[in-house]
Amino acid sequence: xxxxxxxxxLQLIPILLGLSVLLFAWVRALPGGxxxxxxxxxxxxxxxxxxxxxxxxxxxxxxxxxxxxxRAVRLDFGASLQTGRPVLEEMARRFPATIExxxxxxxxxxxxxxxxGYLAARRxxxxxxxxxxxxSLLGVTVPIFFLAYLLKLVFAVQLGWLPTAGRADPRAYAExxxxxxxxxxxxxxNLPASWDALTHLILPAIAxxxxxxxxxxxxxxxxxxxxxxEDYVRTAEAKxxxxxxxxxxxxxxxxxxxxxxxIGLQMGxxxxxxxxxxxxxxxxxxxxxxxxxxxxxxxxxxxGFILVIAVSYVLINMIVDLLYGLLDPRVxxx
Amino acid sequence: MxxxxxxxxxxxxxxxxxxxxxxxxCSGATSTGDGESKTFVFGASDDPKTLDAAYVSDGESFxxxxxxxxxxxxxxxxxxxxxxxxxxxxxxxxxxxxxTFNLVKDVKFHDGEPFDAKAVCYNxxxxxxxxxAQQNGDISYYWQxxxxxxxxxxxxxxxxxxxxxxxxxxxxxxxxxxxxxxSSALLSGLVLPAFAIASPxxxxxxxxxxxxxxxxxxxxxxxxxxxxxxxxxFKFVSWDRGEKLVLAANETYREGKPALDRIIFRPxxxxxxxxxALQAGEIDAYEGVAAxxxxxxxxxxxxxxxxxxxxxxxxMNQKVPLLKNHKIREAIAHALNRQALLSAAYPEGAEVAxxxxxxxxxGYNNSIKGYEYDPEKAKQLVAESGExxxxxxxxxxxNVSRPYMPNPQAVYESFAADLEKVGFTxxxxxxxxxxxxxxxxxxxxxxxxxxxxxxxxYADPDNFVxxxxxxxxxxxxxxxxxIQGLLNKGLAETDQAARQKLYEEANQLIFDYIPGVPFVHNxxxxxxxxNVSGYQPSPVSLEYFKLVKIEx
Numbered sequence: 001x002x003x004x005x006x007x008x009x010l011q012l013i014p015i016l017l018g019l020s021v022l023l024f025a026w027v028r029a030l031p032g033g034x035x036x037x038x039x040x041x042x043x044x045x046x047x048x049x050x051x052x053x054x055x056x057x058x059x060x061x062x063x064x065x066x067x068x069x070x071r072a073v074r075l076d077f078g079a080s081l082q083t084g085r086p087v088l089e090e091m092a093r094r095f096p097a098t099i100e101x102x103x104x105x106x107x108x109x110x111x112x113x114x115x116x117g118y119l120a121a122r123r124x125x126x127x128x129x130x131x132x133x134x135x136s137l138l139g140v141t142v143p144i145f146f147l148a149y150l151l152k153l154v155f156a157v158q159l160g161w162l163p164t165a166g167r168a169d170p171r172a173y174a175e176x177x178x179x180x181x182x183x184x185x186x187x188x189x190n191l192p193a194s195w196d197a198l199t200h201l202i203l204p205a206i207a208x209x210x211x212x213x214x215x216x217x218x219x220x221x222x223x224x225x226x227x228x229x230e231d232y233v234r235t236a237e238a239k240x241x242x243x244x245x246x247x248x249x250x251x252x253x254x255x256x257x258x259x260x261x262x263i264g265l266q267m268g269x270x271x272x273x274x275x276x277x278x279x280x281x282x283x284x285x286x287x288x289x290x291x292x293x294x295x296x297x298x299x300x301x302x303x304g305f306i307l308v309i310a311v312s313y314v315l316i317n318m319i320v321d322l323l324y325g326l327l328d329p330r331v332x333x334x
Numbered sequence: 335m336x337x338x339x340x341x342x343x344x345x346x347x348x349x350x351x352x353x354x355x356x357x358x359x360c361s362g363a364t365s366t367g368d369g370e371s372k373t374f375v376f377g378a379s380d381d382p383k384t385l386d387a388a389y390v391s392d393g394e395s396f397x398x399x400x401x402x403x404x405x406x407x408x409x410x411x412x413x414x415x416x417x418x419x420x421x422x423x424x425x426x427x428x429x430x431x432x433x434t435f436n437l438v439k440d441v442k443f444h445d446g447e448p449f450d451a452k453a454v455c456y457n458x459x460x461x462x463x464x465x466x467a468q469q470n471g472d473i474s475y476y477w478q479x480x481x482x483x484x485x486x487x488x489x490x491x492x493x494x495x496x497x498x499x500x501x502x503x504x505x506x507x508x509x510x511x512x513x514x515x516x517s518s519a520l521l522s523g524l525v526l527p528a529f530a531i532a533s534p535x536x537x538x539x540x541x542x543x544x545x546x547x548x549x550x551x552x553x554x555x556x557x558x559x560x561x562x563x564x565x566x567x568f569k570f571v572s573w574d575r576g577e578k579l580v581l582a583a584n585e586t587y588r589e590g591k592p593a594l595d596r597i598i599f600r601p602x603x604x605x606x607x608x609x610x611a612l613q614a615g616e617i618d619a620y621e622g623v624a625a626x627x628x629x630x631x632x633x634x635x636x637x638x639x640x641x642x643x644x645x646x647x648x649x650m651n652q653k654v655p656l657l658k659n660h661k662i663r664e665a666i667a668h669a670l671n672r673q674a675l676l677s678a679a680y681p682e683g684a685e686v687a688x689x690x691x692x693x694x695x696x697g698y699n700n701s702i703k704g705y706e707y708d709p710e711k712a713k714q715l716v717a718e719s720g721e722x723x724x725x726x727x728x729x730x731x732x733n734v735s736r737p738y739m740p741n742p743q744a745v746y747e748s749f750a751a752d753l754e755k756v757g758f759t760x761x762x763x764x765x766x767x768x769x770x771x772x773x774x775x776x777x778x779x780x781x782x783x784x785x786x787x788x789x790x791x792y793a794d795p796d797n798f799v800x801x802x803x804x805x806x807x808x809x810x811x812x813x814x815x816x817i818q819g820l821l822n823k824g825l826a827e828t829d830q831a832a833r834q835k836l837y838e839e840a841n842q843l844i845f846d847y848i849p850g851v852p853f854v855h856n857x858x859x860x861x862x863x864x865n866v867s868g869y870q871p872s873p874v875s876l877e878y879f880k881l882v883k884i885e886x
Contacts, residue, residue: 083575084383084553094576149606157613164610170578170598171373282602282611284576292380292603 008318012311019310020072023303024065068303077304082292087304090289096179097167097285101278102270104205109212110263117220117259118252124225132217139214144273148207148280155203162203165282169196204281208273212266219262223255230254257328264320268313371595372884374866377608377620378599381575386542386558387530388461389468391475393875396527398599401581401879402444403530403564406435406454406509407521411870411878414643414694414793416521420449420531420565421509430516430828431499437507441588443533444570445563451503456534458501458511460542467544476791480523516828519794526792527876536563567592567880576601592880593868605735612861618884619866621875623859625681625740631861638862639683642855643692643873645798646738646787648749649775649850652811654782656726661719663848666783667705669712669756670749672853679744680856687852689841690799694873697795697824697837702845712756725759729775729784734767737858738787745785745853753783779808787854790874795837796825803844812849 071078077087120132156164167181168174174193176184182201185194227233228251236246274287282288286305293301382395387403390396408419421435441449461477462485468474469489483493497520499512513520523529540557553559562570567589568581579599583592600617602608608620609627613634623631631637648670650657657663672686688704691697716724730746739745743764750760760783765771774780786809791797796804804821806813817840824836862869865885870877 082383083381090575149610152607152610152614157610160614163616164614165602165607165616166600167577170375170600170616176574280604280607282600282604282607284574284601288576288603 004322005318008314008321012314015314016307016310019307020069021065023306024068072303072307077307078300080289080293080301081298082289082301087300090301091286091304091308093179094284094286094289097181097283098271098274098278098287100180100182101201101204101208101274101283101285102267104201105208105212105270105273106263106267108205108209109216109266112209113213113216114220114259117217118224120217120221121224121228129221133221136214136217139210139217142210144207144210144276145280147210148203148277151203151207163200164203167197167200167283168193169200172196200283204277204283207281208270208277211269211273212263215262215266215269216259219259220255223258224251227251227255253327257324260320260323260327264317267316271309271312372593373596373598374594374619374879374882374884375598375600375617376879377602377611377617379601379603379605379608379622381573381601382579382599384553384558385562385570385573386553386555387527387532388457388464388477389473389542389544389553389558391472391528394601396876398579398581399527399530400566400876401568401597402562402566402570403527403532404566405525405527405529405531406437407524409525409872409874409876411881412641412872414522414790414873416525416793420454424521430518431513433511433513433520434504435509435511437509438588439507441565442586443536443563443565444584445533445536445561447533447535447563449531449565450506451509452506453534454509454531455501455503456537457529457531458498460537461529462496462498473544476523476526476528479791479797480517480519480526480529516826518825518828518830518833519792519796522792522794525876530564532557533563536561567878568594568597571596587880589880593883594879597879609861612863615863618863619869620861621858622735623861624735625679627861628681628859635861635863636866638860638869638871639681639857640860640871640875641694641873642683642685642857643694644738644787644789644856644858645687645690645692645852646736646745646785646854646856647687647690647850647852649781649784649786649809650848651779651781651784651809652813652849653779654726656721656723657782659719659721660848661715662721664705665712665715665719665756666753666758667848667851668708668715669752669758670851670853671707671752672851673707675745675748676854679741679748680854681740681859683857685855687855688845690802690844690850690852691795691841692790692798692855692873695790695793695795695798696834697799697841699838699841699845702842705848705851709752709756716757724757725761726753727761727763727782728753729763729765729771729781731767731771731785732764734771736787737789738854738856739785740856742785775809777808779811781809784809792874795833796821799837799840799844800825803849810849812847814843814847817843817847 075088079085080087080090083090116132120129123129152164155162163169172193174181174185174190174196175188177187178184181197182194185191185197233246233250236250271287274285275291276287277283278285278288279291289301290305292298293305376397378394378397380394382398383390383392384395385399385402387399390399404420406419406421407416407424409415410417420438420441422438423436425434426432435454437451437454438449443449443453447453461474462481464474464477464484465486465488469484469487469492471478471491478493481496481498483496485496487494495514497513497515497517499514502510502512504510537557540561541555542557543555544553559573567584567587569584571580571582573579581597583595585591602611602617602620605622605624606627608617609623609631611617612620612631623637628637648666650663650666652658676684676686686704688702689698728746728750730742732743734742736742746762750762753760765774775784775786788798788801800821802810803812803817804825805818820836820840820843824833824840827833827836860869860871866882867885868881868883870881
């Protein structure tokens with residue numbers, strides 16, 4: 001087990017090195033430059049040249065890369081071109097928001113997706129199955145920004161149940177010791193603030209969950225259908241086990257293995273989807289910061305964000321691999 | 335299958351109860367905290383960069399700074415007229431080199447420090463002694479525009495000489511500015527938030543360091559991010575980047591406590607999301623109402639327009655041989671149906687432009703009537719020009735909305751069709767606004783025909799035509815000793831009547847030369863909630879929130 005974890009962590013090194021080269025090369029190859037991004041409309045050629053010299057953009061590429069790598073190892077991505085604050089500080093402050101949102105979306109996707117997928121499989125071929133299958137197709141294909149617009153129009157503008165944007169009511173006062181707003185309210189004994197943060201989380205979480213939810217529905221349905229036709233299920237039924245026992249111990253548990261893999265992979269979709277979702281909901285997480293960074297050609301932020309996301313992604317999938325062992329004793333983490 | 339029916343039902347029930355709970359459990363979410371205090375929530379497009387006024391030139395920073403700090407002279411609300419502010423009155427010496435400002439008395443900064451002539455001079459001296467990175471064109475843009483260079487030139491791109499000489503605290507409440515060269519734009523320029531007077535103690539306590547950190551410039555000082563103290567109607571309270579910036583009323587403001595108790599700036603990048611936030615009552619105002627959203631905003635509130643103080647133009651790069659031909663330029667001017675474009679793609683209130691500065695700016699030449707839309711005449715001019723190859727690249731920016739150009743693609747499509755009608759072959763060129771488009775057009779001069787514009791920073795014709803044509807710029811590549819001579823003379827002249835004549839003359843010459851075709855003075859739109867009153871739109875986008883009232 002320990003050796004497995006150690007080996008997976010070692011595998012991270014070449015992945016990250018490769019990624020760092022790609023990132024560095026890609027960002028530099030883009031037309032325009034950070035100097036122009038900094039100066040904007042009022043730029044003069046002389047001012048651009050001066051900024052490039054100050055930023056070291058006029059030095060040889062390999063020299064810039066070595067510097068970049070040296071700093072990246074120390075988690076020093078430089079200062080964001082948008083705010084002038086260190087990227088690490090900016091990411092650390094915004095990461096709780098994104099994690100909160102991703103967890104909420106994952107909870108919705110799993111809690112709704114697995115039951116619906118199971119239901120579709122049990123009602124295979126009925127109208128309910130068709131509705132769920134085509135509904136999940138819709139979930140995969142509807143663009144997040146459009147879904148977000150509709151959700152806001154219905155639940156915020158028309159019905160007035162939920163807020164349209166942000167992480168908390170700007171008019172209300174709340175302290176944020178941890179940065180996880182829902183948790184902060186509990187920690188500081190300000191339960192209305194927790195409730196407020198939760199209401200701000202629902203619409204973006206639904207929008208963000210749409211794709212993983214649809215994928216999980218389809219995966220669960222296919223997986224359950226497969227398992228239902230296994231001999232051991234028929235045997236279990238034949239020997240007179242209670243329906244609930246068959247479902248829990250034989251059908252669900254066996255069909256969860258591929259679903260777990262998919263959930264792990266969907267974490268990547270969630271983190272990537274956060275870029276768009278956070279922007280349309282003005283949700284101050286790393287995703288929105290990244291989106292702003294792309295517009296502003298904020299090299300340090302883009303690089304830092306992608307590296308951090310890549311590391312999280314590899315780590316999450318390692319955890320998923322470890323979970324296999326729990327779900328299926330036959331899988332040995334070796 | 336029947337044996338599993340019950341389980342299926344339970345699962346379905348759980349799922350639907352979960353969804354239902356998620357949907358209904360939140361009906362209490364729209365309560366807006368305290369009902370007693372008057373809070374005004376403004377939906378901004380972004381956070382300010384910093385609240386150190388001397389380091390910024392962008393609109394979102396200025397909007398907040400404008401409520402916290404004050405300048406020596408200010409603008410009469412809703413106009414570009416210079417009126418007293420921290421200076422009650424002033425005297426300019428005959429040679430234009432000495433400005434004596436009488437200051438308001440018994441005013442304190444938000445940190446309790448007294449406001450006096452020493453504080454004024456402390457600020458001017460700070461700006462004049464900017465070093466290193468502080469001298470780059472982005473950080474101290476407006477100082478360089480109005481005063482030129484610094485005590486010592488650290489940066490090659492900074493102007494070599496400065497118009498500023500010194501500031502003297504002649505008495506407690508009299509500050510005297512000494513200049514090395516007269517600057518006719520000085521008073522109009524001093525209204526800019528970049529020249530806000532901050533508490534010297536706050537500046538020193540917070541620190542104003544700038545650092546080259548890795549790949550970029552960082553505002554490492556605490557002044558402007560943690561320590562903020564001006565003399566204005568609102569005080570800085572807190573700033574949670576990406577979420578909100580809070581200001582509170584200055585109870586001891588010299589004109590009396592403002593009507594609002596608190597202002598909250600809420601950054602929402604997406605314009606549609608801002609509109610929905612206004613519809614849902616989460617914000618009370620936002621800037622950048624799209625033409626398509628006007629009715630939706632009117633349904634829940636009000637739409638107000640800023641006076642037109644900008645210009646959008648089709649530029650013609652003089653580097654391009656075809657565009658060097660005056661007949662061709664004239665043909666283009668007659669070929670463009672500007673009124674049709676404005677009727678189709680601009681909100682009501684947009685005016686056809688004939689000059690590179692708005693009509694409300696003095697220096698505007700009233701005798702210029704403009705090139706009328708006449709495709710027949712354009713065809714004839716093309717024939718007379720003797721040019722055979724009529725292919726032109728037409729550049730326009732993608733995915734951007736500017737105050738003078740809400741939808742660049744619509745402008746391009748309309749004008750390209752007009753030009754093809756009279757015989758030109760138009761090749762579209764489009765790249766994202768920043769940095770690609772600006773780099774291509776402004777720095778590299780790659781444009782042939784191109785769409786661009788300008789929003790006035792302050793009320794001086796030099797801010798428009800001077801910026802475009804006083805020097806040869808890559809975008810226009812215009813070198814014309816007569817036009818450039820006049821514009822330089824205009825900047826140096828101190829007599830107002832003489833200046834006005836010089837700029838009117840320059841505008842006639844520019845009109846005759848046709849380095850581009852100005853096509854619009856647009857009125858940018860703001861959306862306000864129903865219960866907001868007293869919001870006075872400003873031509874230069876500097877709006878006083880001290881005048882805003884909120885009912886209910």
